[in-house]
Amino acid sequence: MSAPTSPVTPSGSADPSVETEPVMPTVRASQTARTILSSPRLRVGAPATAAAVLLLIAPSTFDGYGIGLLSKALALGVLAVSVVVLAGFAGLPSVGQAAPFMVGAYTAGIMGQHGHGIGVVQLVCGAGAAAGFAAVTGLVVIRTRELAFLMTTLAVGELAVAVAGQWHSLTGGTDGMYGIPPVRPVPGTALLDSDKSVYWYVLAATVVVVAVAWRVLRSPVGKLLLACRDHEARMRSAGHPVTLYQWLAYVAAGALAGFGGVLMCTVNEYVSPADGSFANSALVLLAVVLGGATSPLGALLGAGLIVATRDWLSGPFPGHGPLLLGLMFIIAVYALPNGVAGVKVRLPRRPGGSA
Amino acid sequence: MTGVIEISGLTRAFGATVAVSDLDLTFAAGGRHAVIGPNGAGKTTLLNLIAGELRPTSGRIRYDGRDVTRTARAKRSRLGIARTFQQPTVWSSLSVADNIALAAWPHAGTRGTWRRRRYRALSESCERHLETVGITDLADRPAGALAHGERRMLDIAMALAADPRVLLLDEPAAGLTEQGVARLLAAVRALPAEVTVVVVEHDFAFVSAVADTVTVLHDGKLLATGTPAEIAADASVRTAYLGDLGEPGVVEEVR
Numbered sequence: 369m370s371a372p373t374s375p376v377t378p379s380g381s382a383d384p385s386v387e388t389e390p391v392m393p394t395v396r397a398s399q400t401a402r403t404i405l406s407s408p409r410l411r412v413g414a415p416a417t418a419a420a421v422l423l424l425i426a427p428s429t430f431d432g433y434g435i436g437l438l439s440k441a442l443a444l445g446v447l448a449v450s451v452v453v454l455a456g457f458a459g460l461p462s463v464g465q466a467a468p469f470m471v472g473a474y475t476a477g478i479m480g481q482h483g484h485g486i487g488v489v490q491l492v493c494g495a496g497a498a499a500g501f502a503a504v505t506g507l508v509v510i511r512t513r514e515l516a517f518l519m520t521t522l523a524v525g526e527l528a529v530a531v532a533g534q535w536h537s538l539t540g541g542t543d544g545m546y547g548i549p550p551v552r553p554v555p556g557t558a559l560l561d562s563d564k565s566v567y568w569y570v571l572a573a574t575v576v577v578v579a580v581a582w583r584v585l586r587s588p589v590g591k592l593l594l595a596c597r598d599h600e601a602r603m604r605s606a607g608h609p610v611t612l613y614q615w616l617a618y619v620a621a622g623a624l625a626g627f628g629g630v631l632m633c634t635v636n637e638y639v640s641p642a643d644g645s646f647a648n649s650a651l652v653l654l655a656v657v658l659g660g661a662t663s664p665l666g667a668l669l670g671a672g673l674i675v676a677t678r679d680w681l682s683g684p685f686p687g688h689g690p691l692l693l694g695l696m697f698i699i700a701v702y703a704l705p706n707g708v709a710g711v712k713v714r715l716p717r718r719p720g721g722s723a
Numbered sequence: 724m725t726g727v728i729e730i731s732g733l734t735r736a737f738g739a740t741v742a743v744s745d746l747d748l749t750f751a752a753g754g755r756h757a758v759i760g761p762n763g764a765g766k767t768t769l770l771n772l773i774a775g776e777l778r779p780t781s782g783r784i785r786y787d788g789r790d791v792t793r794t795a796r797a798k799r800s801r802l803g804i805a806r807t808f809q810q811p812t813v814w815s816s817l818s819v820a821d822n823i824a825l826a827a828w829p830h831a832g833t834r835g836t837w838r839r840r841r842y843r844a845l846s847e848s849c850e851r852h853l854e855t856v857g858i859t860d861l862a863d864r865p866a867g868a869l870a871h872g873e874r875r876m877l878d879i880a881m882a883l884a885a886d887p888r889v890l891l892l893d894e895p896a897a898g899l900t901e902q903g904v905a906r907l908l909a910a911v912r913a914l915p916a917e918v919t920v921v922v923v924e925h926d927f928a929f930v931s932a933v934a935d936t937v938t939v940l941h942d943g944k945l946l947a948t949g950t951p952a953e954i955a956a957d958a959s960v961r962t963a964y965l966g967d968l969g970e971p972g973v974v975e976e977v978r
Contacts, residue, residue: 587837587838587839587842588824588836588837588838588839588842589837591817591821591825592825592828592837594814594816594817595814595817595821595822595825597816598813598814598815598816598817599812599813599814599815601776601812602808602812602813602814603797603814603825604795604796604797604800605774605776605796605797605800605805605806606797606800606825606826606828606829606881606885607797607798607800607801607828607829607830607885608797608825608828608829609797610797
């Protein structure tokens with residue numbers, strides 16, 4: 369980007385007594401350009417539009433495998449958005465967020481096997497079950513901070529995986545639960561029996577739930593959470609029931625993760641304890657780091673990048689998916705310390721221009 | 724004597740160090756109180772105990788007739804005890820206006836502040852606090868980008884926004900410009916008469932200008948109480964704590 373350097377004649381008379389701090393017209397022009405380029409509308413709008421175009425043309429360009437990967441990326445993206453709520457806004461970097469995700473997935477699997485194959489009902493029940501799971505575990509988890517928080521969330525996650533592996537009658541044990549029948553989005557619609565139809569359903573559900581999360585996070589609720597993250601003690605001193613806020617955020621994030629889990633079950637038609645594994649939790653944390661901690665859209669993009677790297681780019685290098693992920697992580701941390709959403713368009717600054 | 728804050732037998736020990744030792748104190752409702760003393764006298768610990776940041780080792784704190792010794796600080800804040808911090812603390816990623824609105828939120832008495840419209844109304848009603856401390860121009864600036872003095876003014880405005888009945892100020896004048904101190908004085912004087920102010924401060928000129936009662940602490944114990952003039956004249960306080968008052972209005976630190 370180059371700043372307009374030719375001096376622009378100001379339209380009005382430049383009376384120094386009117387403006388106490390006269391601004392050079394060129395500086396003003398380049399500032400205007402910088403303002404436009406750094407405006408949230410463009411910074412969010414441009415990548416969002418690009419992603420939307422890709423998501424819309426994908427079914428007609430990709431093969432079944434690619435479409436399936438995209439569906440998985442979306443489901444994982446919803447889980448990543450739940451980590452944005454927790455880690456980015458509430459300042460609670462959970463490493464066990466795959467546990468409510470798994471709870472949601474099992475809820476959908478069990479419902480599907482018992483003939484409750486309506487997608488919307490599964491989504492509501494899965495999110496509800498995961499929220500209940502988070503509500504109970506949150507009572508313990510929210511009391512801890514920092515390293516202890518990492519440890520308890522990890523422990524809760526691993527315990528949930530262990531329970532899922534042991535509780536044969538409900539979950540099918542470590543073999544997992546397979547042959548889960550396809551769903552109908554709402555009563556009276558066709559069964560989702562093709563990759564494409566599943567994709568459209570998952571895309572629609574993701575758009576709805578991420579839009580809701582986006583709207584809530586941009587409301588005063590998001591400010592409450594950010595303030596808790598910035599300085600928790602000051603929030604308490606100001607009279608805010610911080611523990612309640614954090615617990616509610618934990619439950620809401622659990623519900624979101626469960627929602628993603630239901631979608632994952634719909635895509636895979638298979639659930640196993642591996643869905644709740646630490647590997648999944650760590651992957652979405654990576655997605656959030658890639659995307660920028662406070663950006664739901666960035667988290668979705670990050671999840672897409674991860675799935676693309678692990679499952680698609682690794683095609684030519686079979687077995688080296690984790691290596692590619694590690695490389696990508698290192699590059700991301702060095703090149704984009706604030707994530708994709710933190711990339712700023714820089715214009716050359718004129719010496720002496722105001723910051 | 725009716726005190727809005729009544730402290731009896733208050734003790735707080737940090738390991739072997741006793742910061743506040745068997746203290747009995749009453750802050751009269753509507754009074755302008757100052758607490759002075761050398762570093763380590765237990766002034767900030769006393770404020771932390773009143774605000775609920777710390778729990779006492781023993782003793783009781785009564786606020787407005789009720790025992791709040793075990794009450795959580797968020798609850799005490801909602802009961803009307805607001806404070807500022809020695810190191811001004813703000814929510815750095817939010818704007819100055821948002822900081823004020825969030826500080827006022829639990830005290831606004833309206834429901835549904837999480838709705839955008841209500842929040843905006845709350846934020847607008849808080850603009851006067853920015854005006855009081857003179858940082859209206861900075862309303863849209865992220866609080867993390869403020870200079871130290873501005874941050875202190877914001878911290879004070881946040882305490883004012885809580886509409887407190889008891890306002891605890893921990894070294895509010897430290898690091899402020901002369902103009903800032905003048906603004907701070909005006910803000911404290913403009914508080915409604917029924918608001919009780921307790922200020923911990925080193926600057927004796929500021930203390931004399933603001934307080935009607937001065938309490939001197941030494942080693943966590945009460946040494947003297949009186950009007951600023953009495954304290955300045957008190958021989959024992961003078962020799963032990965105020966040092967040479969020849970230097971205009973500055974309390975010299977012993978230790």
